[in-house]
Amino acid sequence: MNVLVYLVPMALALGLTGLAAFLWSLRAGQYEDMDGAALRILDNDDMGDNTQGGR
Amino acid sequence: MAETLDLSLFVRHHEGTAHMDLAVEGVGCAACIRKIEGGLKRIPGVVEARLNFTNRRLAVDWREDELAAADVIAALEDIGYQAHPFEPERAEAEEAQHMRWLVKCLAVAGFAAMNVMLLSVSVWSGNLDMSQETRDFFHWLSAMIALPAAAYAGRPFFQSAWRAIKARALNMDVPISLGVIAALGMSLVETAGHAHHAYFDSAMMLLFFLLCGRTLDHAMRRKTRAVAGNLAALKADFAHRFEAGEVVRVPAAALRSGDRLLLRPGDRVPADGVVLSGTSEIDDSLVTGETARRAAVAGAAIHAGSVNFSGTLTMRVTAAGTGTLIDEVERLLEKAVTAKSRYVRLADRAARLYAPMVHATAALTLVGWLAAGASAHDAIVTAIAVLIITCPCALALAIPAVQVVASGALFRAGVILNAGDAIERLAEIDTVIFDKTGTLTLPEPRVDNAAKLPPDLLERAARLALSSRHPLAAAVAREARARIPCEGAIEEAGQGVRAMIDGAEARLGKPAFCGIPDEAQDASGVSTIAFSHAGRAVTLTVQQKTRPDAAGTVAALRARGLDLLILSGDRPAAVAPIAAHLGIADWRGGLNPAEKIAAIEALKAKGRRILMVGDGLNDAPALAAAHVSLSPISAADITQAHADAVFLGERLAPVLDAVTIAADARRLMQQNLWLAAIYNAVAVPVAILGYATPLIAAAAMSGSSILVTLNALRVGVRKGSSAEPAGALATAGAP
Missing domain, CATH: 3.40.1110.10 (Calcium-transporting ATPase, cytoplasmic domain N)
Incomplete structure (x- = not known):
């Protein structure tokens, strides 16, 4: 059972990472426009912009 | 049109850059995003343009010294989109904030529920050969996750329960909070005493399920609120104001008392006032329901919402409330609103019945076990198990779940709810009163x-x-x-x-x-x-023509057993043919707002529950006095503000849909309450007898919650009868 000593904290840390990532994405406004995000990905005209460090 | 457009009301300034929010019409596909954002960003001076596709709103930032607000709108028009500037409402910003808070609570509760459940399942499956140290370790670990998580994620319930208790009232959040706190406290004590069972998982799962319901409810309300906001922006009137001899186009919301305005033929009167010069005919159909036009000469009072028909007029805006009609309407409105008894929602009625029963049962269990000779510890544990298992998970989800699905179905039918309890009240009606002009007939000739x-x-x-x-x-x-x-x-x-x-x-x-x-x-x-x-x-x-489907809708409403009436402000001679065409025998014409209210009060005194459908300014008091009210999107602003729901489009069918969906929803709400009651009837005896182990509690609670949620989904399933989305909805932000 000694294996629990590091397995349980590891599992919790992974879970907390997920939670933190979700809270970050929420704060960054990634859920403000769900329909738009689905469509923006189809738009490949921004490829050129990206290479120049565009938005 | 070389006139100046003054949009300063909508523009916010920040360090040399200006910001404006716009509701955009006609956004329908992925290409629109690129066309609008790309087109705007190419204009020198525009710093940022971001289109929110979900609610069809565009946020634009530009450098003030290079560009004016009117240029942005003109640029959008060139690209091919009509944009309407828009004052973000305070309420909307607060709701967005509340939504983020709920989602954060939901995320924390979800994380905690999953991890605690992982630990709990290990304990349940290993309880036979697990050493006491390992079990205690798992329980303490659960406590360390669950206690802070519950303190964070439980706040929506704790705060609401505390408010209710302070107001000496009971709502569903009181038993929820008590159940959660009792479960956590008892589990902590049990863990300290090396016991076999702890209920951390039940408490967290309960919070998670309930937060799911609450978040969905809130999301639905926000969505309808956003669409309503866009429609208001699309409808907002502009006025032509004289400023130092020049005519400037300003939003009606920026008008002040004393402003002099120019009214051209076809213009809608943007504010109450008096005519200064010019002669014309005024169409008052949105104000009084009168379809015959009246002459307007210098000195005549005119009301916001009327249409200037034939000649050019100049008018002066007067302070609201000086016009005799507006005065009367506002006085009647105030009376009607104060006289309206607060409707007690089904969920609160259930809570009033339920909370004392649960707490009495738990107390009786405690006393019963003590009397039967059990130790104080065992008796308390059993009593708390009763509290946990009756914690109204299913009951608290029973109504919100239906509400969410029903408001979604209403939304698709073109009905936008203003009031949260409108669905329940709509389901109780037995009489429908229609206004004629603009309600049974189309708003425009x-x-x-x-x-x-x-x-x-x-x-x-x-x-x-x-x-x-x-x-x-x-x-x-x-x-x-x-x-x-x-x-x-x-x-x-x-x-x-x-x-x-x-x-x-x-x-x-x-x-x-x-x-x-x-x-x-x-x-x-x-x-x-x-x-x-x-x-x-x-x-x-x-x-004026009747709405294309008026006859069919009226017949269908009658077939549902509803009494139908027409109360109109128009002359009886104009009402009679419409009433005859629709087959409504009970009609009255030439009524003023006070007489409309009197007619409604007389019916209410007979115990009738009335749905009032109307659009005119003169209907506003009647809408407030009725049990529940609907108005078309073309209605006067005050009227719309007092309606419980607004419907879109040219057809009358949304009225029928609203009544049908609400009746369905209410039936399912009651079914759900019964399901929750049956669940309790089975689970409580098990708990009283002391067999409610954490495993049984978890299975029973999630099972019943899923059952009521699935049942709620049936509201939308019914034939998509006339759920063809109205044209306005598509442009205004429907999915």
Whole structure:
């Protein structure tokens, strides 16, 4: 059972990472426009912009 | 149109950059995003343009020294989109904030529920050969996760319960909070005492399920609120204000008392006031329901919402409440709103019945076990297990789940809810009262004899009509299939418009203007307009027409066993034919707002529950006095604010849909309450006898919650009867 000593904290840390990532994405406004995000990905005209460090 | 447009009301400034929010019409596909954002960003001076596709709103930032707000709107028009500036409401920002808070709580509760459940399952499956140290370790670990998580994620419930207790009331959050706190406290004590069972998982799962329901409920409300906000922006009126001898176009919301305005034919009066100069006819149908126009000369009072029909007027804005009609309406409104008893929602009624019962059962369990000779510890543990298992997970989800699905179904049918409890009240009605003008009839007049006219002439007349602002021409223009105006059209004031079509002159306007002898006009609200082209001439009759599906909808409402009435502010002679056409025997015309209320109060005194459907300013008090109220999107602003729901489009069917969906929803709410009651009837004896292990509690709670949620989904399943989304909805932000 000694294996629990590091397995349980590891599992919790992974879970907390997920939670933190979700809270970050929420704060960054990634859920403000769900329909738009689905469509923006189809738009490949921004490829050129990206290479120049565009938005 | 070289007039200045003043949009300073909508622009916010920040360190040299300006920001404006716009509701955009006609956004429908992925390409629109790129066209709008790309098109705007190419304009020098624009810093950022971001379109939110979900709610069809555009946020634009630009450098103030390089660009003006009107340029942004003009640029969008060039790209091909109508944009309407828009004052973000405080309430909307607060709701967005609340939503983020709920989602954060949900995320924390979800994380905790999953991890605690992982630990709990290990304990349950290993309880036989697990050493006491390992079990205690798992329980302490659960406590360390669950306690802070519950303190964070439980706040929506704890705060609401605390508010209720402070107000000496009971709501569903009181038993929820008590159950959660009791479960956590007891589990902590049990863990300290090396016991076999702890209920951390039940508490966290309960919070997670309930937060799911609450978040969905809130998301649905936000969505309808956003659409309603867009529609308001689309509808917002502009006024032409004299500023130092110049005419400036300003949003109606920026008008102040004392402003002098120019009213051109076809303009909607943007604010209450008096006529200073000019003569014209005023169409008051949105204000009083009267379809015959009245003459307006200097000194006449005119009301916001009326339409200036024939001549150009100048007017002065007067402070709200000085007009006699507005005065009366506001006084009646105040009375009706204060007299309205607060409706007790089904969920709160259930909570009042349920909470004392649960707590009494837990207390009796405690006393019973003590009397039977059990130790104090065992008796308390069993009593708390009763509290946990009865913790109203299913009960608290039973109604919100239905509410979410029902408001989604209503939304698709073109009905936007203003009031949260409107669905429950809609389900209780037995009488429907209609206003006539703008409710049973279309808000704008139509060409009555369109079917009898040669189609090619009608099409040309309609195209020519696109060049005129006159209300009669606007009615003719609605018949046009192709919305391409004639080139070189010339408007002759007070006569009509003319243009060359296919090498021959076409004229649209007064019969004499088109070479037809003028007929005597009667006062029945029927107007005539003539069209001539290449030697052919026709007369078009324009009048208020009933909504295309009014007869069918009225018949369907009657088939549901509802009593139907018409209470109109229009002359009886104008109401009678419509009532006869729709087969409504019970009608009254020529009523003022006070008489409408009196009629409603008389019915209420007989125990009737009334749905009032109306759009005029004169209907606003009646809407507030009725049990529940609906108004079309074309209604006057005050009226819409007092309606419990607003419906979109030209058809009357949304009224029927609203009644049907609400009745369905109420049936399912009651079914859900029964399901929750049956669940309790089975689970409580098990708990009282002391068999409610954490495993059983977890299975019972999640099972019942899923059951009521699935049952709630049935509201939307019913045949998509007339759920064709209204055109306005598509442009205003429907999915």
